Amino acid sequence: MIPDLVIFDCDGVLVDTEPVTDRIIAANLTRHGLPIQPQEIHTLFAGGTLKLVGEEAARRGAVLPPDWLEAAYEEVYAGLRAGVDVVPGVLNLIDRLETAGIATAIASNGPMQKMQISLAASGLLQRFDVRIHSAYDHAPKPAPDLLLHAMKVAGADPARTWMVDDMPAGWRAAQAAGCGCFAYVAEGGPARAAEYAVTPVTDMAQIAVALGV
Numbered sequence: 001m002i003p004d005l006v007i008f009d010c011d012g013v014l015v016d017t018e019p020v021t022d023r024i025i026a027a028n029l030t031r032h033g034l035p036i037q038p039q040e041i042h043t044l045f046a047g048g049t050l051k052l053v054g055e056e057a058a059r060r061g062a063v064l065p066p067d068w069l070e071a072a073y074e075e076v077y078a079g080l081r082a083g084v085d086v087v088p089g090v091l092n093l094i095d096r097l098e099t100a101g102i103a104t105a106i107a108s109n110g111p112m113q114k115m116q117i118s119l120a121a122s123g124l125l126q127r128f129d130v131r132i133h134s135a136y137d138h139a140p141k142p143a144p145d146l147l148l149h150a151m152k153v154a155g156a157d158p159a160r161t162w163m164v165d166d167m168p169a170g171w172r173a174a175q176a177a178g179c180g181c182f183a184y185v186a187e188g189g190p191a192r193a194a195e196y197a198v199t200p201v202t203d204m205a206q207i208a209v210a211l212g213v
Contacts, residue, residue: 001160002100002102002211002212002213003102003156003160003161003162003180003211004102004103004154004155004156004157004160004161005102005103005104005105005150005151005154005156005160005161005162006097006102006103006104006105006161006162006163006164006207006211007104007105007106007107007147007150007151007161007162007163007164007179008090008104008105008106008107008163008164008165009106009107009108009163009164009165009166009167009170010106010108010110010115010118010119011108011110011118012087012166012167012184013087013090013164013165013166013184014086014087014090014106014119014124015084015085015086015087015118015119015122015124016084016085016086016087017080017084017114017118018042019038020076020079020080020082020084021041021076021079021080022038022039022041022042023038023079024072024075024076024079025038025041025045025050025053025072025076026038026040026041028072028075029041029057029062032057032062032063032064032068033061033062033063034057034060034061034062041053044056049109049110049135049136049140050069050072050073050076051069054068054069054072073111073113073114076114077113077114077117080114080117080118081117083121084118084121086122086124087184087204088203088204089203089204089205090204091122091124092204092205092208093204093205093207093208094124094127096208096213097208097211097213099213100211100213102211102213103131103154103156104128104131105128105131105132105133105150105153105154106128106131106132106133106150107133107135107141107146107147107149107150107163108132108133108134108135109134109135109140109141109146109169110134110135110136111134111136112132112134112136112137115132115134119132131150131153131154133146133149133150133153134146140169141165141167141169141170141172141173142168142169142170142171142172142173142176143173143176144173144174144176144177144178146173147161147163147173147174147177147179148177151177151179158177158178158179159178159179161177161179161180162179162180162181162182162207162211163177163179163180163181163182164181164182164184164207165181165182165183165184166183166184166185166186166187168196171183171193171196171197171198172196174198175196175197175198180199181196181197181198181199182198182199182200182201182206182207182210183196183198183199183200183201184201184202184204185200185201185202186202186203189202190202
């Protein structure tokens with residue numbers, strides 16, 4: 001069935017921001033008394049908000065100043081401005097969806113400013129335009145609110161909507177919102193999504209085939 005709407009997560013699905021972000025946050029928390037490696041950041045916090053990262057880091061012994069969140073975001077933004085890679089195959093997938101007349105949107109747990117920076121260089125920011133939705137305006141995934149908002153804006157039925165996400169928070173949000181979900185698991189393989197009600201894919205071309213576009 002050709003869907004009405006395909007919703008993309010941002011980090012790890014459209015652009016590969018996570019290596020940059022993980023490296024910067026690991027160095028930041030290490031400076032604030034919590035020695036940690038980038039891979040640990042990815043394992044512990046991927047898919048969450050930076051605010052939640054700070055809260056968990058404090059529980060683990062980091063001593064964070066009152067303005068930590070704002071300062072950490074500035075460090076991350078500076079790193080992203082240097083450039084990030086587009087996820088392989090995603091531009092072709094978006095082209096195919098648009099040609100088939102299928103609406104697209106972004107629903108990310110990241111703040112709007114971060115997406116504006118990370119998506120700008122590739123032209124993705126302009127392609128999605130106002131169809132970019134942030135959990136800083138709605139409850140974050142795994143709550144369904146963000147996806148339900150994106151569907152409402154697009155006038156799409158959950159039964160005719162698919163989410164593309166690389167993290168369990170997004171997979172659970174899609175299930176709660178009543179829409180289909182492609183689990184993008186190029187890193188880790190299908191086994192990473194085995195416990196979830198999702199369709200695992202390791203290549204964006206698999207999504208085009210599954211949707212018949």
